[in-house]
Amino acid sequence: MIAQIINLSPKDVFKYYALKYGISEGSYSYGRFGLEIRQLFPDLAESLSNEISKKGWKVFSFKDADEKISLLLIGSIRRFKAIAEGITKDSLRAYAIKLFNIINFFETYELTSYNINNKHFEFNQAYIMGILNVTPDSFSDGGKYFSISKAIEGALRMIDRGADIIDIGGESTRPGAEEIDEETEIKRVLPVIKEVIQLRPDAVLSIDTRKKAVADIALKEGAAIVNDISGFSHDTEIIESIANHNATVVIMHMKGTPKNMQNHPEYDNVVEEVYDFLFSQSRKAAKAGINNIFIDPGIGFGKRPEDNYDLLRRLDDFKSLSYPILLGVSRKSFIGKALNLEVDERDIPTSMIESYSLSKGARVLRTHNVSYGIKLREVFNKINNAAIE
Template sequence: MLINCKGKLLDLSIPKVMGILNVTPNSFFDGGKYKNEAEIISQVEKMLSEGATFIDIGAYSSKPSAEFVTEQEEIERIVPVVELILKHFPEALLSIDTFRAEVAKASLESGAAIINDIAAGELDDKMFDVIAKYNVPYIMMHMRGNPQTMQSLTQYEDMVKEMLFYFSEKVKRARSLGINDIILDPGFGFAKTTDQNYEVLQKMELFNLLELPVLAGVSRKSMIYKTLNNTAEEALNGTTVLNTIALTKGAKILRVHDVKEAVECVTLFNKMN
């Protein structure tokens, strides 16, 4: 499984790790942690040195209670960070966590390599056109509604079957526009209850039927800490367990807050296989 990132072919047959960099004041785990340039550069350097292939930058929290952020404010938060990171680490492959086409466009023009869209185009019908124009890899996630309404939209007749249909329709549209590099994200925690999240994880190998790389994003999420009756800060061990299970189910990218531990998961998984 190869994807083209800024002219580099990356082989995802060996799973890769995507480090999370939230530049929001209110993300569920690390909101407000990186307040200035020095802290951002230090964290990116740490994640790259620990083995992250991608850095995923988000400037708009998707937790249900998050405040609304205007499109312009999101651009003003994210573009300077993209430029800052690429100034210090010009070879870094930056993914942009946004559902807005104009934010995606501004970020790609500043040097970002991937767009990571929690809505797979559902919240901005211009997103697919931007991806096609800039010819970049596109991570499309499964979600219903939007971050404010998603947790009221958890009724499914056959959840995984419906998710496969959702993805197949999205992929068909993307292919019609010439979008080649597509990555699927089942969207753990988005329009899914805790039990439904575990059902998706249990059946995650079924997404391989679409013959596209799958990203697993379970890092420190409530499906872990609510089950263990602890907190996001205490959920690293649980994250490692679920990342390992995701790898056995065919995940090709682990999106995580803790890069070192995820890279160790991948290394041991590869050794076993």
């Protein structure tokens, strides 16, 4: 069972679900939400539908191509909680509890907090993750931090300017990039991690890797977060490494691999497909004992420009995943294509999109221009929480 709370205020979003479930488009009303429950076997779907309907709630049903059933409820968050609490049939109580927890997290999204390397993160606030690519060929700054000394200087500079997290990567993940072996990746990132931790022991470092071996050694040397752009698809054993080190994880969606991800990606419903992947992978992480989880829809990773815009516009539809949203849009090609800008001209539109994404639920911004990001963080935190000084 996968459940998602959907903002039905955008008319095109309501129209999509109205067509899917045979709902009159004339019943549109601004401010309503949908609670969609997907991937149900027919018997379970019928039982849930009957239990909810007998309380007087309208339930819409749709049969998927794989013969599984999706159910849709329309209303308010308060109404959805009442529906979940009203499911009293013994055989359905476990599902009712799962539904209630998903609804409750959506409602209390900003009350979540994590402790990472002795730093407290409260997600009524925004945080900045500075990007440090120790590579010769990353799309934005390839070669800038390729020498160990320059990488260390870059990391320290971002930390001293106020970045909350530094994301260190030794493998380029730009479209078309070839995979490198783990030994090369370790050789690039390990000296940087060791020296930065030596000089700034309180720094929160993230290792941007898909490989268990790289994650293992980075975590042993002081990294606290694993940012896996494959969402455990590349190396399933990486979950074990993260759990064993009691580390934090970023689970990202990517269609394909960096080498082929932009070779004609297609989606029927990009928000649903990305959500379902992140739902499944985040549950695997939680089951393995990982407590601190971020989810990332993977803007620009196996997405067309229109897919990226759909994900950004409907970013709040990911809040019911139960984990804070981390987002990386910095200097990406969909910005350049829309505005005809070179990579080094994209910082201002990047900040504009980042600002919008914070209003839709993003709480960690992975960005190249840390100075811009910090200004954005401070303004957002002042607006979002008047008690912050």
